[in-house]
Amino acid sequence: MSKQPAPAGVAPGTPPVLQLRGIGKFFPGVIANKDVDLDVWPGEIHALLGENGAGKSTLMNVVTGIYQPEEGEIILDGYGQTFTSPQEAIRAGIGMVHQHFKLVQAFTVAENIHLGWDEAPRIASPAVMEARTREISERFGFPVRPDARVCDLSAGEQQRVEILRVLARKARLLIMDEPTAVLTPEETGELFRALRAFRAQGNAVIIISHKLDEVMEISDRVSILRGGRKVGTFNTADCNPSMLAATMVGRDIVRRNMRARPEGAAPIATDPVMQLRNVSVRDDRGVDTLRDVSLDLYGGEILGIAGVAGNGQRELTHVLTGLMARTSGEILLDGNLVDRADPALFVQAGVGHIPEDRLRSALAPSLSVTANMALREYPYPPIGTHGLYDAQAAGGLARDIAELAQVTIPDFAMPVRNLSGGNQQRLVARREIRIASRVLVAAYPARGLDIGAIATMLGYLTDLRDQGVAVVFISEDLEDLLNVSDRIGVMFHGRLMSVIDAEAADMATIGLLMGGRDATNTQSGAAQ
Amino acid sequence: MATRAFQRLPSAPAGRILVLRLAAIVLSLCIIAGVLALSGHSPVVLAELILRSTLGSRFGLEDLALFMCPLLLTGAAVTVCGTIGLWNIGAEGQFYAGAIAATGVALGLHGPAIMVLPVMTIAGILGGMAWIAVPTLARAYAGVNEIITTLLLNFIASLLTYYLTTGPWRDRISGAQVSTQRLSVSIPEMWGIVHWGFPVAIVIVIGLALVLSRTRWGYEIRIGGANPEAARYAGIPVRLRIISVMLLSGGLAGLAGMFEVAGTVHRLQGGMANNFGYLGIVVAVLARGSCLNVIPAALLMALILDSGIVMQTQQLSASVVLAITGLILFMIAIGDELAHYRPVAGATPKGKAS
Numbered sequence A: 001m002s003k004q005p006a007p008a009g010v011a012p013g014t015p016p017v018l019q020l021r022g023i024g025k026f027f028p029g030v031i032a033n034k035d036v037d038l039d040v041w042p043g044e045i046h047a048l049l050g051e052n053g054a055g056k057s058t059l060m061n062v063v064t065g066i067y068q069p070e071e072g073e074i075i076l077d078g079y080g081q082t083f084t085s086p087q088e089a090i091r092a093g094i095g096m097v098h099q100h101f102k103l104v105q106a107f108t109v110a111e112n113i114h115l116g117w118d119e120a121p122r123i124a125s126p127a128v129m130e131a132r133t134r135e136i137s138e139r140f141g142f143p144v145r146p147d148a149r150v151c152d153l154s155a156g157e158q159q160r161v162e163i164l165r166v167l168a169r170k171a172r173l174l175i176m177d178e179p180t181a182v183l184t185p186e187e188t189g190e191l192f193r194a195l196r197a198f199r200a201q202g203n204a205v206i207i208i209s210h211k212l213d214e215v216m217e218i219s220d221r222v223s224i225l226r227g228g229r230k231v232g233t234f235n236t237a238d239c240n241p242s243m244l245a246a247t248m249v250g251r252d253i254v255r256r257n258m259r260a261r262p263e264g265a266a267p268i269a270t271d272p273v274m275q276l277r278n279v280s281v282r283d284d285r286g287v288d289t290l291r292d293v294s295l296d297l298y299g300g301e302i303l304g305i306a307g308v309a310g311n312g313q314r315e316l317t318h319v320l321t322g323l324m325a326r327t328s329g330e331i332l333l334d335g336n337l338v339d340r341a342d343p344a345l346f347v348q349a350g351v352g353h354i355p356e357d358r359l360r361s362a363l364a365p366s367l368s369v370t371a372n373m374a375l376r377e378y379p380y381p382p383i384g385t386h387g388l389y390d391a392q393a394a395g396g397l398a399r400d401i402a403e404l405a406q407v408t409i410p411d412f413a414m415p416v417r418n419l420s421g422g423n424q425q426r427l428v429a430r431r432e433i434r435i436a437s438r439v440l441v442a443a444y445p446a447r448g449l450d451i452g453a454i455a456t457m458l459g460y461l462t463d464l465r466d467q468g469v470a471v472v473f474i475s476e477d478l479e480d481l482l483n484v485s486d487r488i489g490v491m492f493h494g495r496l497m498s499v500i501d502a503e504a505a506d507m508a509t510i511g512l513l514m515g516g517r518d519a520t521n522t523q524s525g526a527a528q
Numbered sequence B: 001m002a003t004r005a006f007q008r009l010p011s012a013p014a015g016r017i018l019v020l021r022l023a024a025i026v027l028s029l030c031i032i033a034g035v036l037a038l039s040g041h042s043p044v045v046l047a048e049l050i051l052r053s054t055l056g057s058r059f060g061l062e063d064l065a066l067f068m069c070p071l072l073l074t075g076a077a078v079t080v081c082g083t084i085g086l087w088n089i090g091a092e093g094q095f096y097a098g099a100i101a102a103t104g105v106a107l108g109l110h111g112p113a114i115m116v117l118p119v120m121t122i123a124g125i126l127g128g129m130a131w132i133a134v135p136t137l138a139r140a141y142a143g144v145n146e147i148i149t150t151l152l153l154n155f156i157a158s159l160l161t162y163y164l165t166t167g168p169w170r171d172r173i174s175g176a177q178v179s180t181q182r183l184s185v186s187i188p189e190m191w192g193i194v195h196w197g198f199p200v201a202i203v204i205v206i207g208l209a210l211v212l213s214r215t216r217w218g219y220e221i222r223i224g225g226a227n228p229e230a231a232r233y234a235g236i237p238v239r240l241r242i243i244s245v246m247l248l249s250g251g252l253a254g255l256a257g258m259f260e261v262a263g264t265v266h267r268l269q270g271g272m273a274n275n276f277g278y279l280g281i282v283v284a285v286l287a288r289g290s291c292l293n294v295i296p297a298a299l300l301m302a303l304i305l306d307s308g309i310v311m312q313t314q315q316l317s318a319s320v321v322l323a324i325t326g327l328i329l330f331m332i333a334i335g336d337e338l339a340h341y342r343p344v345a346g347a348t349p350k351g352k353a354s
């Protein structure tokens, strides 16, 4: 391939920060990358696009020394380089924020920031580390709580810690793998401001994202991978979202209003399947994370939940699936009071759950794909009979799920963490849909999916609705929410602000409610 | 700039581990031979003697089997607990508890062996379970770290054994020190001095491997160990599973104690656990979480122990033997770690500057 010229604005003679030449990376049965050439120049934000499993994460793992390429070379500032570990990469100024966080859950934010850092003070008391962390967090404009334990943080908060970790280590090339997947719009705005400031100092950013609008907004150039190979690199200014999507997927993607029901679809049930009555949850710190929420779920209906992440969505999902005990209020399943929070009870009642953080709560990353796919059905035949576990039947189930989810898996015995993030998500979704005979609680089910897969995922939800299942669809994407929901509830500070008819709803109203503005005039349009 | 590059793999392939472990053992044997030669012993003569008195003779093999028997069970006890992500450091104490309980039955219950032995077996298992009960409940209900609690109980069990064997249960017949009298019943022998406890232990280990891979309970344990949060999400009663696994683990170690009392030593003696409980941890580490691997791991450990005894007969002090044991295990640990590294091939750029 011919050498790409430096983009405008780069002084002549400046070498690219990073050049990849003919990179190839193979896993047993999978060509993750092949013949990939890529130039990243100082002062540019370079977006990397591609479908789930296209090899984006793998390519970036090659650049940061987590994997060694089987073919090709990595050239940094004009010199050939081999990194054998991320530590070497960061010393050379390449830092990466991963798709799946790599923080020590039991440590505090400050400890995580200082972990394995050459510049950490030799004698580091918690107070010193916290003060330093506070200073760093202010310098880069990412607010964090230095003394909080990582396991208590939301996904968005954890990511801020990851970013700070890298920025604090003076990276010149920052690689971010789907950073905005877990961020609220405001947080995304902040992140982009920080990235632009970072670029203005002559640094470079590679950002992987499935959100084309964001790619259009933030990037200078875009490279697209398909099936492990690079399709091309384009100036963002010459692109538009639909062209990017088509290049990425190799076909056109049609978005349609999915609220309309096909003929023969189950009507909305008259009696609710599940009801919340004034449910509140108080966390260990004494904060009310869910306040006085009342909600009715009806079979054959999709209830969308909008809201900025961290406003009680996680608690709501957990209460609806029996993972979290309520502090007060009542939960009714089929009109019967549920007296204890027991996930097994909800599973038996046919409640499926796609959680927001698949690796942390829905999968056992180190176990095989097969073992993970059996997680919901192992007690029942054909896998579980007479207290036994039939590994063969589990294998069959795993193959079924993978086929429905359209994920090709070379080896079902390999650990599930080897799958690409999007493919893990697809498998979890299909697994949960299988058991969701009454209710599906889907928290950000499209997170990490490419845009073709998002359309498929929304189709799954409407299929369930048409079968008479009650679907709770939590998302930050208002367009997706309006596309499939029958009613939309908005959460703010743990409160369910109001539940409005999706027909009558518009983005502006929902936006106001998401900001905590109690728009009394929308009450007239509220259902029930 | 790194010129010789190694990459660390997140999980080491089994084949590499095996090769590197063999290399580690050979290397440590060379070091040992060198040191022995320097200190005036002939390594060749010693090696020949050791081989003859372990693998090379019937008596040696019988001894090996007797060493393996408790190691199989304590190794399995630690491995099973590890499957759900917990460390039972207290197999030593549970071993004593099982031995004490079985001895109590044998001393108090007079009758034909066919009747007494099953009661002793049950008592041994229950004794081990009782010894781990408090750590189990503390872990399950209060989240108290099981490593500390199980460890501390070891000392109590050991001292209790000394108390019993010098106090109320001391041998009043032959006057043996720190020992009870010879028990009236014993596990029948099947091959020389090897009692039936040995094949039973092998069967138990294989059975456990099957239970862990082929039963619902085993599946739940594996999920619970790999990601407790996912286990909760799937509705697995993690707390109950922790309790059952820890009790099972204690029961296995207790059974080891009963076998030792009723099959090998024939009396309760102070210090009779012989570190079998702690060595169970070593066996479990060598077995890398797989029950079936416990069998070769226990064999290796038994070989080391047995060789040690042979060396002691050759005027090598017990501490030399301990040092040798430590060296071999240390080298194996290094081998395991090295198995994670792989030289980077083909990544060195051809057109490298300079």
Ligand SMILES: Nc1ncnc2c1ncn2[C@@H]1O[C@H](COP(=O)(O)OP(=O)(O)OP(=O)(O)O)[C@@H](O)[C@H]1O
Binding pocket: A027, A028, A030, A031, A032, A050, A051, A052, A053, A054, A055, A056, A057, A058, A059, A099, A418, A419, A420, A421, A422, A423, A448, A450
């Ligand atoms: N350690 C591994 N072992 C085996 N296969 C792997 C491993 N890591 C990645 N793969 C495979 O390589 C392919 C590319 O995966 P990768 O994670 O790079 O995709 P991606 O482009 O980041 O996708 P996504 O958008 O879903 O995150 C996938 O088919 C994946 O299953």
Ligand SMILES: [Mg+2]
Binding pocket: A056, A057, A058, A099, A177, A420, A421, A422
């Ligand atoms: Mg990825």
